[in-house]
Amino acid sequence: MGFIFSKSMNENMKNQQEFMVTHARLQLERHLTMQNEMRERQMAMQIAWSREFLKYFGTFFGIATISLATGYAL
Numbered sequence: 001m002g003f004i005f006s007k008s009m010n011e012n013m014k015n016q017q018e019f020m021v022t023h024a025r026l027q028l029e030r031h032l033t034m035q036n037e038m039r040e041r042q043m044a045m046q047i048a049w050s051r052e053f054l055k056y057f058g059t060f061f062g063i064a065t066i067s068l069a070t071g072y073a074l
Helices: 002-073
Strands: none
Touching: none
């Protein structure tokens, strides 16, 4: 009688362990995917910030240079 219960308990425990291993593997894969996505987003934000910085300061210094050159020529 005890053998039947222990056998089914061992099967349940084995199934539970397999489920936990599968779940841990999926969780790790999801974590790595999320980490890569966040890294890509951060790089995209840095590139976008650099473009905006270059655009605004390039425009400012371009206009300032032209203004100073024309002001000096007058």
